[in-house]
Amino acid sequence: MAKPWATFGIDLHLEPAAGGLRRGLTDALREAVRTGRLAPGTRLPSSRSLAADLGIARNTVADAYADLVAEGWLSARQGSGTRVAERGVGAGAVGGVGAGAVGGAGVAAGTAAVGGVGVGVDVADVLAGPGSRPGVPGTSPSPEPVHRRARGLPPPPAPRPLYNLIPGTPDLASFPRAEWLKAARRALTTAPYQALDYGDPRGRVELRTALAHYLARARGVRADPDRIVVCAGFSHGLRLLGALLRARGARTVAVESYGLDVHWNLLAAAGLRTTPLPFDERGTDPGRLTDEDAVLLTPAHQFPVGGTLHRDRRAAVVDWARRTGGLVVEDDYDGEFRYDRQPVGALQGLDPDHVVYAGTASKSLAPGLRLGWLVVPPHLMGEVLRAKGGIDACGSLDQLTLAEFLTSGAYDRHVRAARLRYRRRRDALVAELARRAPKVRATGIAAGLHVVLRLPPGTEQQALRAAAWHGLAVHGLHRFRHPEAGVEQDDALVVGYGTPPDHAWSGALEALCAALPE
């Protein structure tokens, strides 16, 4: 079907097509709903208002709305205007936008839904999608478009994607709610009332004790409850370490060439410069470390590229720390999830006096818990607690619940079940790619909740545009590259296959394959 509505930017181009304006508007709106660019429940502007924005007759809009209500794409009710119809399974598949989306679409949408502001949506902007659809003829801009800049409506929420493969979040629909509530009941029923008081700035001793046992057993960490500091996720822990380093006069932290900009920004906010280290097939190269004050690494599973730090390099990192007094920060964000071989123990086990181990419940359970932990060299405990403000930052009930969850064995059961589920997804992803996108090579597949899909040179932006067109939220590898990294950039997508709920997984995989070069 020829598309009479070519759209790009925030301008909306109108072109009289064979079916006339009404047919063109109807098709464009239907497509926006079908692909999820207009989310279920979204309230459309009044026909008068949209007509004014588009510079067309009000009746044309009203007729297009009526057609789509008849077809079931929209719903209209007296007094509440015209909305995008709720769907069955499809509606539930629309996830949040994940780790990177703080302050973005998810926030705005949530506010609109509950806070009661911004109930309108700028359809003209939503129709103006992520660019002309690649590889589909007839969608290039018309040489004589009718330009109408949308105006007068409140700033629109960004369109919500239908599927989410952004890495950084586990499958939240599989959070073990019943088991967690059971642990919460046991924990709160048996806790002494003093557990509800202002607490130890290190966190609840029950949780620190449970973590010390678990981390020693599962990750080879040399832990002691007295040296564990519970914090509100990895970001909070990194803020504490940034403040500590700055207070010691540190200036520079070496980081990996690829990583998360939120981490670099946290260090920058503490007044610390980040300098990227080069890497090769044995992982990040610590041979380039010189007079940096610290180094931030993901030794078990480089994020996002995916390798494991070679044992020689692990030793070299520790040697550097001993020689220079530098601090190693080990981000063990997904140490639980390894599929094809034995887990790699924590680097911290090599030298607990020079390595801060940082773990989190965000990948194994859920980021919403806001629970992470640092295992801190003894001589730094006082400074970490001063940076923390001398007070426990995390709710004691969640801490007691996680302690109970760990000691009762529920955590191990949950991790084993999740590992199996994620491994099946990974296998399905790899098999489907081999069949449908043989030019794409999946790397970094041995562990974690994401893979890197290597693309033919020069095709990353095109793949991202295609993904957006298919309603798929996904990031390119370039997004994770440190601005000063010298490494030549490869074209790739970073695919978080752990993110979607089970019922949306096959749809997400289908959208991904459709977006990849064949």
Next chain:
Amino acid sequence: MAKPWATFGIDLHLEPAAGGLRRGLTDALREAVRTGRLAPGTRLPSSRSLAADLGIARNTVADAYADLVAEGWLSARQGSGTRVAERGVGAGAVGGVGAGAVGGAGVAAGTAAVGGVGVGVDVADVLAGPGSRPGVPGTSPSPEPVHRRARGLPPPPAPRPLYNLIPGTPDLASFPRAEWLKAARRALTTAPYQALDYGDPRGRVELRTALAHYLARARGVRADPDRIVVCAGFSHGLRLLGALLRARGARTVAVESYGLDVHWNLLAAAGLRTTPLPFDERGTDPGRLTDEDAVLLTPAHQFPVGGTLHRDRRAAVVDWARRTGGLVVEDDYDGEFRYDRQPVGALQGLDPDHVVYAGTASKSLAPGLRLGWLVVPPHLMGEVLRAKGGIDACGSLDQLTLAEFLTSGAYDRHVRAARLRYRRRRDALVAELARRAPKVRATGIAAGLHVVLRLPPGTEQQALRAAAWHGLAVHGLHRFRHPEAGVEQDDALVVGYGTPPDHAWSGALEALCAALPE
């Protein structure tokens, strides 16, 4: 009974008494257990070790231990040594040391109990109590004491008081556990899975919406879910505001003459100087505000002195803020608890564009929840969220549970029940004081969880020593005085009658009366 063991400092003075060394040691140990200076469950050093420390025969110690086991003060079991016996009601009465004790005795004791370190206790140090007992003859240091410095044992935990009347903590034993668990179940059962993701940096919209309704209804706050920022208690909120002020170039924050040093220290850590404002019977005087960048106030119930800010002064504070662009920070820490008249509305209601309202669940529910909230002027929202690091700091499950607790009416029911309970305690306290300590005047009794007991001039230190001797943790008013405050200091105790659990309340009141001048 004459006491052969006079103790002070960490030195232990031995004096051959009528009953001999064995009798003296037995009496001193019994007294230490009775008053709670040796807590139930505490493991005593071996008789060999204590004998060496005290420079007496091992048999003398073994005999004293045996006497006290026979009397039921100690318990001895093969393989686990001698411990202070667990008591019935009495043991449960030993609370934590409250808000000010972070990192102090409570922490060390907790670690010993669960972490398995520091199982020993230096009895010689524990026997060396808070000073010679005032007003009891025969306890002054002997002119020829046998000095023995305790040595060789790990650093001891400070002695735990038997009763706790330090303000700042509600009756944690009355935390509504069953209702909270019910709300947690409802919240977690109905939450969308996206609620477990990284969240809105302002906090969960469900909680912000519930708070907006509650604060408008109960506290007269002009609130909007979009302008509420959930934070990990008041301290966290104050840290955010301190960072915001500093980032704006602020230098000075005016504070009240009496307050909490932890708050002044938080502001100092942000690089802000605090300057105290004078006060009189109409409360803190804003007439002295000049070019300060902000002012931190407790308008509804001055902490700790107890008055309400007069309406003329409320207006004057807002006038100052409008005239100078200064920021007013309203700490509404116990706004729910007012007994003899209608609650005083929040100052924020006068001018939501110049006042940040700060509330907390720490007094109405429990500090361990680590949940507080700021209502922020619109033009400051971006800066507050930047200071917060662009991420939600609090667990979403606790936030959803509190939202459910508020909207279901459970919060109102709990506050009403707690208000009645606290009011009864306050009435009992006032009546008992009138009967037993007529020289003492209770002030600031109309609201909150604490009163100020005005003492005859020059008797505060004496009363504090007496309280310690009676196993009572309580603070003097001088502790809350800003170091630069010009106000003449009155002798007084600040008594947190909300703190003890119900079963310890009458014992705490008895200990308090015993410590006061008759």
